[in-house]
Amino acid sequence: MIEVHRLTKRFGTATVVDGLSFTVRPGRVTGFLGPNGAGKSTTLRMILGLDRPTSGRALIGGRPYRELTAPLRTVGALLDARAVHGGRSAYHHLAGLAAAGGIPRRRVAEVLRLTGLGPQTAARRAKGFSLGMSQRLGLAAALLGDPEVLILDEPVNGLDTDGIRLVRELLRERAARGGTVFLSSHLMSEMELTADHLVVLGNGRLLADAPLAEVIARNSRTVTLVRAPEAERLREVLAAAGGRVSAGDGGWLVEGLDAPTVGELAAAHGLTVHELTPRPSSLEEVYTAMAQPVAGQRAGAAS
Numbered sequence: 001m002i003e004v005h006r007l008t009k010r011f012g013t014a015t016v017v018d019g020l021s022f023t024v025r026p027g028r029v030t031g032f033l034g035p036n037g038a039g040k041s042t043t044l045r046m047i048l049g050l051d052r053p054t055s056g057r058a059l060i061g062g063r064p065y066r067e068l069t070a071p072l073r074t075v076g077a078l079l080d081a082r083a084v085h086g087g088r089s090a091y092h093h094l095a096g097l098a099a100a101g102g103i104p105r106r107r108v109a110e111v112l113r114l115t116g117l118g119p120q121t122a123a124r125r126a127k128g129f130s131l132g133m134s135q136r137l138g139l140a141a142a143l144l145g146d147p148e149v150l151i152l153d154e155p156v157n158g159l160d161t162d163g164i165r166l167v168r169e170l171l172r173e174r175a176a177r178g179g180t181v182f183l184s185s186h187l188m189s190e191m192e193l194t195a196d197h198l199v200v201l202g203n204g205r206l207l208a209d210a211p212l213a214e215v216i217a218r219n220s221r222t223v224t225l226v227r228a229p230e231a232e233r234l235r236e237v238l239a240a241a242g243g244r245v246s247a248g249d250g251g252w253l254v255e256g257l258d259a260p261t262v263g264e265l266a267a268a269h270g271l272t273v274h275e276l277t278p279r280p281s282s283l284e285e286v287y288t289a290m291a292q293p294v295a296g297q298r299a300g301a302a303s
């Protein structure tokens, strides 16, 4: 479990994290969202004892990071995949970390397998690694101590489709086994597939802390897709009934009238319907709408 209590960070006169409180619970994947500069990385760095809070505190398993007796076994973190010592092979990098953390060397082979790094790649110097390979190595290092808590900043950045799926399955599996998983990502479609719960930041403040489905349902504008051979007549009928109608996906996208109402209106006017599909918003659409007022504030503050 990760607990953040009224956490604040100022750099000079800029307040980048502002009285933030939330709890990341075990048994689920929690996504950490926010536009560029919202304060996500700074928050993660404070949780991991890398930045000192101006006020407030962050606890992992009830303790500040610096007071953990076995940090590698308690929390695995991936903040910057490129921060690996380039001269060593991936295998020796992990073996060095294992030795320093009192972790048996056999665990190195396990985490290499879990992250899909084959023996040939593991024997290569990390300096020549692509971003995707570096991400896999960073994840392998985070998993080394088989920790209860995982904290990952943009772990799928630079990964190919197989890598993205591997990370998603790994994180979901760890959460299902009771682990605490906290990850940031700008890839909303991926977050929608991976996370159970969301913490959303804007300008260093909490915008939402709720189950993914609830965040979507609460902020969703349901649109109905309707396709009909007499498209123009249908558009007139729907518009006359107060629907906002726009063209899209081979038919009309209707807002303000639900699917049964659209169907009944079509029937009442003798219009054949070929498709009638209610479409809840995606996380991407919901998130864009949520982040907009925040981006506006930021633009306003800058001017």
Ligand SMILES: Nc1ncnc2c1ncn2[C@@H]1O[C@H](COP(=O)(O)OP(=O)(O)OP(=O)(O)O)[C@@H](O)[C@H]1O
Pocket (backbone or CB within 6 Å): 011, 016, 034, 035, 036, 037, 038, 039, 040, 041, 042, 043
């Ligand atoms: N060491 C520092 N000194 C001064 N300002 C900093 C420092 N670290 C971060 N900031 C500022 O704090 C703000 C928040 O940055 P942070 O990296 O936490 O945001 P983020 O949400 O992780 O953004 P991104 O999505 O781009 O990674 C930014 O305006 C950044 O410029």
